[in-house]
Amino acid sequence: MSISTKNYSFVRNKLLNKEEIALLDVREEDPHAREHPLFAANLPLSRIEIDAYAKLPKKNTPIVTLDDGEGYAGLAAERLISLGFSDVSVFEGGVQGWKAAGGEVFKDVNVPSKSFGELVESKRHTPSLSAQEVKQLIDNKEDVVVVDVRRFDEYNTMSIPTGISVPGAELVLRLPELAPNPKTKVIVNCAGRTRSIIGTQSLINAGIPNEVNALRNGTIGWTLAGQELDKGQTRKFKDVSEDTTSEAAQRARSVADRAGVKRATLADVSKWKSQSERTTYFFDTRTPEEYEAGHLSGFRSVPGGQLVQETEMVAPVRGARIVLVDPSGGSVRANMPASWLAQMAWDVYVLDGIKSADLAEQGAWKAPLPSLPSVDSVDAITLSNWLKSDSNTIAVDFSTHANYVKGHIPGSWYALRSQLKDAIQNIPQVDRYVLTSSPAELSVFIAQEFQALIKAEVFVLEGGNAAWSNAGLALEKGPSHLASPPLDRYKRPYEGTSVDPAAMQAYLDWEFGLVEQLGKDGTHHFWVL
The missing domain is CATH 3.40.250.10 (Rhodanese-like domain)
Structure with a gap:
C-alpha cells in the first residue's frame, strides 16, 4: 500500500492556523515520553482498533502518524486506512526528521497540559x-x-x-x-x-x-x-446544599464567560454529531458514578480535572470542538474545566438546559469498536482445565503491564503486540496458545497476527481477563513471565511510594523549563486569563 507523507511545515501550518490535525505518535508510551513534538498525541499501534473510533470520531480528519524510524508509523497508517479513515499520512523522517527541521521536542506525558x-x-x-x-x-x-x-x-x-x-x-x-x-x-x-x-x-x-x-x-x-x-x-468530599451549588454555579459561569467559553443546546449537539466537516468531542465531566446513574447519549465520561490534565489522551485532534456537560452540579464541573480548555486554545462549549429526563442512558461508557474478526475462542472454565491438565497450553496476556502485574491468569505470559515477533521467541513453544487481554476485544484483534507467526493452534479467551475473574478463578500477581519489555507504560517520577529522590528532583527541574520550551515551539496559542 502506497501511503503519502507529510513534513514539518505541513503539520506546523495546521497548528498555527488552528486547523484540525491528529499528529499521532504510534510508539508505546515509554519511547513516546522520551521525546516527541508538543501536540503529538500517543496512540500506540498496539491499540489502534480499540482507541481509534473514540479518539478520532470523524473519518476524514487529517491524520499524520509518527514514529522514530521503527516502521510503526507505516503500519499504523495502513491499519487506520483499513478502519475507514480517508486522510492518513506518515510523518517524513519520524522524530529525528521533526528535530532536523527545527522542531522542538518534549519529554514526559501530558505535556500540553503541564506546560x-x-x-x-x-x-x-x-x-x-x-x-x-x-x-x-x-x-x-x-x-x-x-x-x-x-x-x-x-x-x-x-x-x-x-x-x-x-x-x-x-x-x-x-x-x-x-x-x-x-x-x-x-x-x-x-x-x-x-x-x-x-x-x-x-x-x-x-x-x-x-x-x-x-x-x-x-x-x-x-x-x-x-x-x-x-x-x-x-x-x-461530600454532597453540598442547593444554595452552595447555586453560588458555585454563578462563580464558575462568570469565569467561563471571562474565558470566552461558548454555550450549546441539545439541538447543537444533534447537528454536530452528524457534521462531516468538523470533529466534535462530547464529554460528561461529573464523577463516573454520577455518569453511570444517568447520562446523555453519545457523551463520554471524562471527569473535568483529568480532562484538563490529560486532554490529548481523549482529544488528540488538535483544532477540534469540545462540548462539556455537567447536568447535576449547576454546570460548575463543566464551566471550570471549559475555562481552562479555552485558555489552552480549544474551541470549547458548555451544554446548557439539560433536564434529568434527558439523562436516559445508564452504565459505564463503552468505546465504539470496529467489527470483530472471526476467531476460535474458549471459555474460562475450559481454559482452566487445559492449563491444569495439559502442559502444552500457554496463555498470553496483552493487557497493559500495570494490569498484568495487578493480576493475571497463573502462568500466563505478558506480551506487547508491537513487539510480537520478539515476544513469540521468548515464550515456550507449545501446541496451543490462548490469548487474553483487558479489554477482551484487544486479543481478538491480535489473534490473526499471532497465528501468522506460529504453527500451533491459537484461541482467544471469551470475555478476556474479566471472564476469568467472573468465573471465580484465581489470579497470580507480579511481573512473573515477561515476553516483552514493559514499554507501554512510562514510569512517572511522581507515582507510587518508592521513587528515587534524584528522579523526583529531575522531574521538577524539567517542569520549570517548560515555559521556555513553549516559547521555542510557538504553535500552542495558549493564553492566561
Whole structure:
C-alpha cells in the first residue's frame, strides 16, 4: 500500500492556523515520553482498533502518524486506512526528521497540559507554600484544609496528612462546605505541580474568599523535604446544599464567560454529531458514578480535572470542538474545566438546559469498536482445565503491564503486540496458545497476527481477563513471565511510594523549563486569563 507523507511545515501550518490535525505518535508510551513534538498525541499501534473510533470520531480528519524510524508509523497508517479513515499520512523522517527541521521536542506525558500549567503560574504568580510551611501549619493545628485534586486512586496510594480527596473539577463546587469559614487557609496539592497550580488558580479565579495556596511541588516536594506521606486514606468530599451549588454555579459561569467559553443546546449537539466537516468531542465531566446513574447519549465520561490534565489522551485532534456537560452540579464541573480548555486554545462549549429526563442512558461508557474478526475462542472454565491438565497450553496476556502485574491468569505470559515477533521467541513453544487481554476485544484483534507467526493452534479467551475473574478463578500477581519489555507504560517520577529522590528532583527541574520550551515551539496559542 502506497501511503503519502507529510513534513514539518505541513503539520506546523495546521497548528498555527488552528486547523484540525491528529499528529499521532504510534510508539508505546515509554519511547513516546522520551521525546516527541508538543501536540503529538500517543496512540500506540498496539491499540489502534480499540482507541481509534473514540479518539478520532470523524473519518476524514487529517491524520499524520509518527514514529522514530521503527516502521510503526507505516503500519499504523495502513491499519487506520483499513478502519475507514480517508486522510492518513506518515510523518517524513519520524522524530529525528521533526528535530532536523527545527522542531522542538518534549519529554514526559501530558505535556500540553503541564506546560500550560507552568505558563499559568509564570503569568499569574499562583501563590504556593513549601512542604515545610504546610507541615508547620498542620503540626500547629492551624485552621487549614488540605485538598488533594488528583484522581481518588492516586490520593489513596499516598497523600498529605489530613488531606481530603477533591478531584480538580469538584473544587469550586465542594470547597465552600469543606472550608465554610473564610479565614480557613486552603492548601491545594497534587503529585507534582500542574494540577495544584490549576486547582489553586481555579479557586482564585472563581473568587473564593479564603486564602488559597498550592503545595509547592506536591507530594514530590513533601517527600524531598523528608516528610512522611499517609497511605490508604479514604477521606472524600461530600454532597453540598442547593444554595452552595447555586453560588458555585454563578462563580464558575462568570469565569467561563471571562474565558470566552461558548454555550450549546441539545439541538447543537444533534447537528454536530452528524457534521462531516468538523470533529466534535462530547464529554460528561461529573464523577463516573454520577455518569453511570444517568447520562446523555453519545457523551463520554471524562471527569473535568483529568480532562484538563490529560486532554490529548481523549482529544488528540488538535483544532477540534469540545462540548462539556455537567447536568447535576449547576454546570460548575463543566464551566471550570471549559475555562481552562479555552485558555489552552480549544474551541470549547458548555451544554446548557439539560433536564434529568434527558439523562436516559445508564452504565459505564463503552468505546465504539470496529467489527470483530472471526476467531476460535474458549471459555474460562475450559481454559482452566487445559492449563491444569495439559502442559502444552500457554496463555498470553496483552493487557497493559500495570494490569498484568495487578493480576493475571497463573502462568500466563505478558506480551506487547508491537513487539510480537520478539515476544513469540521468548515464550515456550507449545501446541496451543490462548490469548487474553483487558479489554477482551484487544486479543481478538491480535489473534490473526499471532497465528501468522506460529504453527500451533491459537484461541482467544471469551470475555478476556474479566471472564476469568467472573468465573471465580484465581489470579497470580507480579511481573512473573515477561515476553516483552514493559514499554507501554512510562514510569512517572511522581507515582507510587518508592521513587528515587534524584528522579523526583529531575522531574521538577524539567517542569520549570517548560515555559521556555513553549516559547521555542510557538504553535500552542495558549493564553492566561
